[in-house]
Amino acid sequence: MKYCIGIDLGTSSVKVILVNQNGKICGEVSKTYPLIQDKPGYSEQNPEEWVKKTVAALQELFKASTLAPNQIEGISFSGQMHGLVLLDEAHRVLRNAILWNDTRTTEQCEKIKRLVGTKTLLEITKNPVLEGFTLPKILWVKEHEPNVFEQAALFLLPKDYLRYRLTGKLHSEYSDAAGTLLLDVAEKQWSKEICDAVGVDIRLCPPLVESHHCVGTITRQIAEQTSLSVETKVFAGGADNACGAIGSGVLEEGNTLCSIGTSGVLLSYESSSQHDFQGKVHYFNHGKQNAYYTMGVTLAAGFALSWFKDTFAAHENFSDLLDGIEEVPVGANGLLFTPYIVGERTPHADAQIRASFIGMDSRHKMIDFVRAVIEGITFSLNESIEIFRESGKKIDSIISIGGGAKNDEWLQIQADIFNAKIHKLASEQGPGVGAAIIAAYGCGWYTSLKECVDLFSHTVKTFVPMPENVEKYKKLFSLYQLIYQQTKDLNRELYAFRY
Template identity: 30%
Template sequence: MLPHILTLDLGTAGCKVVVFSIKGEMIGSGYDSYPLCQQHAGWVEQDPKAWWASSIRASREALRNSKIDSSAIKVIGVTGQMSGIVPLDKKGSPLRPSIIWMDRRAVSQAERLRKHLGGKYLYEITGHRIDPAFFAVKAMWIKENEPEIFKRTHIFLMPKDYLRFRLTGLFATDHGDASGSMLLDLRKKDWSSKLLAELDIPLEKLPLLKSPNEIAGDISAEASRLLGVPINTPVTVGSGDAICATLGAGVSEEGICHDVTGTSTIASVCADEPVIDRKMRVITNCYGVEGKWLIEAPSSTSGAILNWFKDCFAGEEASIANETGRDVFELLSEEASHVKPGADGLMLLPYFQGERSPIWDPEARGVIAGLTLAHTKSHAIRGIFESTSYLLRDLIETIEDLGISVREVRATGGGSKSRFWLQTKADVTGRNIKSLKVRETSPLGAMILASCAVHYYRDTKEAIENVLKVDEVFEPDRSLHDLYSQNFSTYKEIYQRMKGIRFG
């Protein structure tokens, strides 16, 4: 019987479990959701026990749908949401709900950290800007607001590491997830003694650091029974979902950029050494490819703008979609395609929720510029597709400004379903855009790490060569690229002229 790999992907809305062949083919999948708890403004929590329950149900569903004998599962991979914090007691029981990445309660702690240590100082050690989203700032909040919980905490884990603990009993994390904690010395690949001392966080409360393609241990008898997989199946350490997604997109060398477009757009590349940007425009993580670091340029909104437009202005298209069974975004793409490139001078600034990279301006706002009475709804739709493509170009050029070349882009996420959008991105960026057979690449990245852990492949590069499958290549139209290059200059100028204005 051919070996298969089971991967658990602990997302924000639910747990997705996929059964892969060793060639990276999706044989079966399962999904189970869990709620967000938002008791106060800016607070977002989840119950770790709900994660575990969902992973059990999703695993059993994936195995049923795969129609293989469970004895074919030879290794388990793990990935999941990053930057959350899970305090556990000595028995491994959660002491409170997990404060996840979306939570913004620790604003005052982040600001105090910025004033006390300085953003540049922390960035040079960790490769990250100070933000309430990160694990370290959440730990500060717990220590100050729930001191008894902090005192009783035996270990703090990241979300996916809690799942692995339930599978194997091991308290550990990988260097990639740890580098998103704002407590890891990026160059040393170890917890920063300086930062732990400054924040008064005991080292013994942090998990053991391991490589993402290591075996963490074998699945326990209880977890084996609950998930329906063979006892003593090895479980890998794994890594965070953003890291695994880029790995699953085949980014293993310089020149390849991963564009994941969903609610926002993140452009990611790998480098031979940590990149510390003097302007702090990008963030750097340890990566799942040997001897490489992951450089990320994350935006705030892209697909969210298209979704906003659909909800506010596309009632007619939504009705047609319901009647015909077609996808509403496909209909919006068709409308946009009837407008000539450049949208007859209409342009958007896609900063509808402030902006992260490259400008890192929380006060930035969205702008629709160049409107005339001749413009229609279709022009606005095209403007959204074009402006979010300018955004991708801005992220790529920011990366290239750091000395990292980008020759091609591999697109994943919900935005990669739109052929019109991908062609627009190719025309705007002047680079080939490749869509992939497997669009949800976080589970695939976890599969790659797991396959290397049990030596199905020599290393991650060999695994990528065997499992990555390109669906379609979108080549840029050079004449349109020239047009878009002129418009891109205008796009950047709009922000420069608007950034001194504050609204509301």
């Protein structure tokens, strides 16, 4: 029996998934690493942590199995998007990676708008400029750390750096490159026009390949550390959301995905680059060749729930924290929450907005707050669904993955708020499974990604919207949408008092 490995490099942990030729998950290992948040709005990581924890996860995976090294035929990757890793001429890391959820670059975003123009950005990159993207980070380093920038010979995205360390080969691929603001999404090439406009040498951009392209094999050093074979093929992989789409079977028109991890995304398949959303949602290249997807983002989805637990119920695990939310009525007994604890992305590209609880009452219990947080996260994701529907897309069936798919009551809340059927998969590790599928396809096990998906992924439960709850949530959602406008100015005034 042959096997493939999917490596999902997330924001808080790396997950390594072992699958066999029949699509069965035969092993999973996860290793955590810390965020570095030295100042408000800053979010960084040491890339060496990614390598160290991935090697440790692979070691543990092999230790728990009886596999021979040559049974692992292929490895591929899924990774957090937008992060900046700068390398010098010798391909050494010059500074900590600046992550997708770092919001220090508002000034650089305004500069990009002036130098390139919003219209040109949308025409070339299909996306408006936002703090989380890679290009503003490059300009921030150029302006604030000129000595570092002068040494920079190449930038890589997080999973691309990890793959480089495992293979010694330097590449990026289209689905991740689409989140840099430097890629011509339709033409699938780095944009010299944008590079020239902002003063970035296009030679800083790595070579581009397709997600299923074999970029090399495992180095001897990594093979010795992990028990992998030096003949193990390594495939480029994709951005976490592109891999989540593949792992969940979002491979044709009408397919929609809800993924709730650290951030939350609402993702819908696009067969061409021509659908015009006027920059209201992201428009990226898919991990499937010559395909695309549109996506709305909630910056703090699972992270908002983690923050709540760590701040107010640190002694509880997530299962205990959510125990009993089904007994709390729709609307959490008159309590609303906006999950803006690190700002917001869709539909409000606002780095300064912050979260609110509205309607707190002396009779509210902890479980009311938990339900309000979950409903607030789901309301935020519903704003992306509304944009899709307003553009003419039909969304009546959604695949749900990630932490939000682990609790049945939360899945029912999604069905009721989204007013759509919610499908729970046998495995909610969409990005890791998607990476493994890319490796399996690259190895030639199957003739298409869809053939892989049909074997690797299937629905185990479907949640149908309850009409009475749908109507209640429509009223609550209209109230939720008022909160941003009514707290925006207050949060700007409070900004000066933050840490």
